[in-house]
Amino acid sequence: MIYLGGVNVKSNSFYFGKRLLVTLAVIGLCCCGCIEMSLKTKIEANGKCHESIQISTNAMFAEGIKSELKNKDIAKQGYNVETKSEGDKVHIIFSKDYPSVDDMYKAKRLDPVSNVEGEGGGSESKAKGEYKVKDYFFIKEMSFKEVTPKVEKPAGKPEDKSNDETNKKFAQSLFSFKRVVQMPGPIISSNATSVDKATNTATWQIPFDKIQDGCTFEVASQVINIPAIAGTGVVLLIVIIAVIVMLTRKKPEAPKE
Numbered sequence: 001m002i003y004l005g006g007v008n009v010k011s012n013s014f015y016f017g018k019r020l021l022v023t024l025a026v027i028g029l030c031c032c033g034c035i036e037m038s039l040k041t042k043i044e045a046n047g048k049c050h051e052s053i054q055i056s057t058n059a060m061f062a063e064g065i066k067s068e069l070k071n072k073d074i075a076k077q078g079y080n081v082e083t084k085s086e087g088d089k090v091h092i093i094f095s096k097d098y099p100s101v102d103d104m105y106k107a108k109r110l111d112p113v114s115n116v117e118g119e120g121g122g123s124e125s126k127a128k129g130e131y132k133v134k135d136y137f138f139i140k141e142m143s144f145k146e147v148t149p150k151v152e153k154p155a156g157k158p159e160d161k162s163n164d165e166t167n168k169k170f171a172q173s174l175f176s177f178k179r180v181v182q183m184p185g186p187i188i189s190s191n192a193t194s195v196d197k198a199t200n201t202a203t204w205q206i207p208f209d210k211i212q213d214g215c216t217f218e219v220a221s222q223v224i225n226i227p228a229i230a231g232t233g234v235v236l237l238i239v240i241i242a243v244i245v246m247l248t249r250k251k252p253e254a255p256k257e
Contacts, residue, residue, distance in 0.1 A: 036178075038177070040053075041104070043131060048100065049131075050096075062090035066083065129145060131143070137225060141188075150214035180203050183202070188221060190220070
């Protein structure tokens with residue numbers, strides 16, 4: 001048995017957290033399709049954030065996921081669910097808004113890379129994250145960091161190693177996972193696999209067998225602090241006007257004797 005970021009691979013069956021969406025292996029094996037998963041966090045300039053989980057697969061497998069979503073009543077948990085078709089692929093996206101990044105990590109979140117069994121089905125996230133804002137007066141720096149826990153693997157027998165390698169290769173061919181973070185300003189540093197400067201987006205492409213080791217996602221961005229600059233400009237303008245007024249003001253004539 002091997003543990004791949006919440007997917008337990010044993011023989012030819014899979015268990016995705018506590019059936020986060022559906023028993024992936026059974027349907028996946030029947031459909032012989034690849035399952036692409038993406039977890040995205042978009043952070044707004046005001047600190048609010050939007051999180052979405054996208055699962056892309058073929059039409060047959062998508063029907064199984066939608067059925068499972070209906071059974072779990074994901075909408076009642078505050079998630080917005082939508083389905084999009086693109087050629088022979090179907091994208092199922094469920095998303096949720098949070099007042100802040102801190103509130104997001106305090107809430108019970110569905111997380112496709114978690115190995116924690118949440119109450120009432122789904123996979124409760126064990127990931128920990130933080131979002132910090134540093135104001136350098138004219139420049140504001142925002143940093144995001146998320147750490148996912150390492151999944152402890154049970155001790156196996158020597159003869160299980162060959163099965164583990166076979167299952168690992170099979171899981172890698174069946175699953176792909178991306179962690180995406182969109183920052184509110186231009187990215188200045190990141191340990192991401194790739195960065196899209198046009199959208200201020202950092203993307204990590206993580207092999208499923210690496211997720212079990214625990215991952216750290218870090219990205220920082222900067223924006224010009226326009227309110228501070230505008231405020232400073234107004235103050236300087238007032239000072240300049242005051243100085244000009246003082247310099248141009250006529251001195252009162254001395255009284256004649």
